[in-house]
Amino acid sequence: MISALRLAVLMLLATVPAMAQMPVLKVKEPASANAVTLQSLKVDVQVTGNIATTVMTMQFRNNGSKVLEGELSFPLPEGVTVSRYALDINGHMREAVPVEKRKATETFESIEQRRVDPGLLEKTEGNNFRTRIYPFLPNRTRTILIGYEEELKGQRYHLPLDYRQAIPSFSLKATVWETLTKPELEEQPDGSFTFRGNGNTYIAEINKSNYQPDKPLTIHLPKSTSMPEVLLQKAGSSHYFLVNAYPKAQSRPRALGNRIGLIWDVSLSGLKRDRAKEMELLGKLINEKQQLTIELLLLNNRLTKAGSFTITRGNWKALEKVLQNLVYDGGTSFAALRPAAVDEYLFFTDGLSTFSAPDIRLQKPVHCITTAPRADYSQLKWIAAQTGGQFINLQTLSVKEAARQLEQEVLHFIGIKKNDAVREVYPSLPTPVNGAVAVAGITDNGSASITLQYGYRPGAVEMEQTVQLKPGTATMVNVHRIWAQKKIAEMDIRYEEHKEEIGLLSRQFGIVTRNTSLLVLETAWDYVHYGIPPPPDLQQECDRIAKQQRAQQATHVNNLLDKAVAKTAELKKWWNEVFKPKKHFPQPDSTGIAGNIPRPATRMTSERSANAMRRSAPMRESEIKDRAVSSPVPVTWAEAPKAEEQVMVRGVAARDVTASRARPVQKVSIETARFKSDKAYMKGLEGASAATAYQHYLQQRKEYAATPLFYFDIASWFYNAHKKDTALTILSSIAELDQENAELYKLMAYKLKENKQYEQEIFVTRKILEWRPMDPQSYRDYALALEDGCFYQQALDTLYSTLLQSYTREAAFRDDGIEEIIITEINHLISLHKHRLNTSRIDKRLVAAMPVDVRVVINWNKKNTDIDLWVTDPNGEKCFYSHPGTSAGGRISNDFTDGYGPEQFLLKKAVKGKYTIAVNFFGESQVTITGPTTVMAEIYTRYATGQENREVICMQMPAAGKEGVFIGAFSF
Incomplete structure (x- = not known):
């Protein structure tokens, strides 16, 4: 029986050679392995000259009973990128529009809470692409269209078609335009797939029912001549051109x-x-x-x-x-x-x-x-x-x-001879000639000629080739996008230097890049509300809505500073208050959490329930009428420390405490929950040697290779066995499971913090910040990692910048109250390291020394998750969301019901006795592909006094609804 926590991966391939680029759909494992099936696949391939356009239309069906989030991922060949994406909306295919990546992600995540139909296609690190689909409704289908143009290498077109199971409806059509020589099929999915000529055009087509293609399509396009091919596309008074040249390749040893x-x-x-x-x-x-x-x-x-x-x-x-x-x-x-x-x-x-x-x-x-x-x-x-x-x-x-x-030494194309009639010619860097070279550019003279230059070294011309650009060679091929892809690919080599120009170019030509995504929204109102340029079929309706001002664009909260100032005043008042704890009488021991007060019959009641419902409900037009519009503020954060600045980090107890004059006090011992896992892959590890355990891990990995929890649990075992190097290797494998997955990287960051591997924690949290600059938690996590690594100034600057960023209204509402945690941490840094810090940029209204005897803070790695912090004091009084203040002065921060947290407990003056810490996991409101939620708890005693003690525990949550999961305990 497959664990319900494992990932279901609907791989559209079985055994595929490494050069294949097969799509893979991933969803969380529902009731059966066949809960999601590919119902229909239609592939249309059109080749003109050396350019192929591929359009794949895929229809998936959710046969299960749960609402799912799907993620279709696929790599593309070198220099190729997606230029077309469409999603079915109310029975019709809607074309996507290019949007800046951060804005596209913010918009997608704001809308998906309403369980409507946004679609997002984005590029991840490397030449890899993914589209996120939500909701994937039970017993319903979703249709996705993806298209791309590619410049063929070696006169060959290759499409992998090695599928695991039969497809109810399958069609494949290939058209080769304007060729004097019949294309050759080197590989084909079916014997009936053959080219038939119609003049200079050749077409091959098959349509099958309940068909399982298991062979790729590879078309060889023989050339009857070595003469250059020229394609021209008119653009106003100019032309985009593409020259395919076939110089005689020369080389020398x-x-x-x-x-x-x-x-x-x-x-x-x-x-x-x-x-x-x-x-x-x-x-x-x-x-x-x-x-x-x-x-x-x-x-x-x-x-x-x-x-x-x-x-x-x-x-x-x-x-x-x-x-x-x-x-x-x-x-x-x-x-x-x-x-x-x-x-x-x-x-x-x-x-x-x-x-x-x-x-x-x-x-x-x-x-x-x-x-x-x-x-x-x-x-x-x-x-x-x-x-x-x-x-x-x-x-x-x-x-x-x-x-x-x-x-x-291979002959290279090294550029063109100076020519005022052409501009923006790519490639502009030396490029090896392996049988052919493709050169694209712009000309204002449709009958110009260009001279291609070749050599073995830059600047050393060995041979030249002159090509005439003839107006009669105009084509329907999207030459402008091939040109844009070549320019972007060259700039992408040094992305940081060219990212702004890449963004402008990719949005102009509708090309997916590192900083531009393709976005589909459900209604015209959504496009107007979120300030997204609509597709042509919705332009008229969007213009009407905007003109009538029936919809208002989504606003950003410019920063959290004003709220932080108010929260600081509230904290100061709490810290200065004198509390009189109620008299404590001994209580009998009991299982579970000591002193639990009766819990409510239902999870959410009254105002809490109403607030949660308002968060998930779509806004009515009347509710957003006449609201002000604000533009997002550019994201800034402190630079990561350079590698040469890395120092050997040390534990919390060794931090700079020169500001503290407190006399030494007895250290408080903190007990934390012991790691345990009852998963099948853990059986046989008890008492095993490290070598035997590692072989067991490799054997079990054959079955659990795509399961993040597997690596987390096995790494935890090796950490507990004091095999830190092996544990780190196993844990870092999680980074290889998916592209730009912040939830997986948060999971790793928590475990790295727990095991004091701070250099790696800094890198991991920095990556999360790069991927998700729209979340305040990303800045905070990176800042705290910098503090762990003793980079105190960068930590302070980054933490303070969390309060100055621009967030969507949805994110600000979701994370309401996070200012309390950030203020506490800013003052912690200043209290312990003020002689090392430049605090001139910090608003003085936020600065206040507020040391406490007890601080507990929990974080979790998945949004749309509801987790509560419980702290029970020696008097049996429990501090939690519906009882946020105790008679002893315990204080708990705002309750986060659908974000990443964090939640914090503070106690200025501890009463004697035992404190117990637990979390209540109520569950997730969205199914994702990353497995169970991971919680990290930090437990401090004598926080910000210079004599503090910290314990970190990282654990994954059991099934939803599990009450009182023990985290730790300590006694004063």
Whole structure:
């Protein structure tokens, strides 16, 4: 029986070679493995010259009884990006519009609370794309359309079609326009799929019912001539042009070094690479060289030197055996790489540094080689370019071509001869000629000619080729988008330098990039309300609504500062109040949480229930009429500390306490819940040695590879066994499970904090902030990680900036009261480290020394989750959401019912006796793909006194409705 906590992954592929780009739909596991099925697939392929346009229309059905959130993810080849996305809305397909990524995510998440039909398609790290679909209603279907243009490599078009199960309705059509030679089918899904000619156009088509395609489609487009092909697209008085040239490839020998550093990426994602093809290339290079020394470096979340191999006469069996028996595990940390005594490096990887910044500090040439279906091509190109190496994409090159590129100086396209008639020509960087080269640009003269220049080194022209741009070669192909993709791909190599221009270009041409998404909304009112440009079919209605002012754009809360000032005054008043605890009489021991007061019959009553209902209900037009509109404020935060500034971090007890003159007091011992898991994969670990336990983990991983909870639990076991390095490797594997998943990264951040691995915590929380700058929790988590790492000024600046950001009204309402927690933490930093800090930018109305005997704060990693903090004092009085103040002075912060938290308990003066801490998990209002909710609790005694003690506990929640989950206890 599969655990209900595991992920169901509807993979649209079974066993697919590494070059395949197959979509994968993921949802949380419902009642059965077939709860979501692919009902219909329609693929339309159109090829003109060297450009192919692919449109896939997929219909999925939710056969289960639960509302689900789906996530369809898919990688695309190098240089290719999505340019069309549509979603079914009320029975009709609605085209998406390009929107700045942050705004698109904010809008999507604001609307999805209403359980209507937004759709979001975004690019994640590497050339990977995903679309989020919510709600996925029971016994209903959702239809998604995705389209993209690509420049074909090697005159071949490839579409993977290896499916696990029969599809009720399947159709595939391929059209090749304006060709003198009949296309060749190298691979095809069905024998009846054949090209039939109609003049210079060839069409192949099949339509099947209950059909399971299990073979890919690969079309070879033979060229009857080596003459350049020219495509022109008119744009006002100008033309976009695309030239496909086929210069006679020339090369000359280049000797590989005699001492090679072989960097082999052994992170978890390495299992998805075509390692057989990588080994074939390596063997070919070794056999050509005959004699050399290879230093083997294994890279995952750390770097391991795996030996030096002297190879004579091409005999590399010892190295081959080592590579064939490698274990792939952990995240990827490019920052772990260190120079070796070698002439150059061969780096086999997907280019995704999931557990550190992607910077590489190697001085010798690094040749980056990838076979991964999901890769960061821009990063690999940049590493190769800055070190003087080469980028080898083994998905598009044969082993023979790749070896030739490494062993010889290959002819490159190095630019065009100066020509005032053309502009914005790409590629503008030297590009290897592997049979063909495609050059795109803009001309104001439709009959101009351009001269392509080739050479082996930049600036050294070896040959030229003149091409005429003829007006008669106009085409219906979207040449403008091919041009835009080429320009964006080149700028993306140094994304930070060009991100603003990339954003403008991608929104103008409707191309998905790192900072631009495609968004579909349900109603015209939504487009007007959220300030999203509508698709053409809704433009007229949106204009009417805007003119009549029946809908008001969503407003942003400029900052939380005013609320923070008011909350500070409230906290000061509480801190200065004298409390008289009620008299305590001994109570008998009992199971569960001591001193529980009778709980309400229902979870939410009166005002609390009404507030929660208002949060999830859609606004009426009358409710938002005449509200003011404000523009979002640009996001800013303190810069992350540079790698060279990293210091050996220390525990809380060793912090700077020069501000404190308090005399030493007895340390309060804090007891926390012990880790335990009853999952099937944990059986057999009790009493096992570390080596045996690790083999058990690898064996169990075959079944639980896509389950985050599996890695969390096994890592916890190794942490408890004091095998910190192994635990970190296993935990970091979670970073390889999904792209830009903040919930998974929060889970890792909590565990890293708990185990005092602060350098990694800083990186992980920084990534969350990059992905979700719309959440105050992202700034706060990063600030607290900086404080853990002893970067106090950056921590203070980032924490204070949390109060100055612009948030949507929905986010501000969801997180109402978070100011109390942030104020407490700002004053904690100032109290302990004020002599090291510049506080001139902090509003003085927020500064107040408020040390307390007890502070407890809980955080959780998933939104739309309701968790409550309970603290029971020695008098048996429980402080929680419906009893927020105790007679002893205990105070609990605002109740968060559908956000990420946090919730905080403060007690200025502790009464003697035992305190018990628990959380009440009421459940989630949305099903997501990341597994159960993870809670992190921080328990402080003598907080902000200079003599504080902190314990951190990170645990995953049991089934919803579980009351009084024990977190910890301590006695004063």
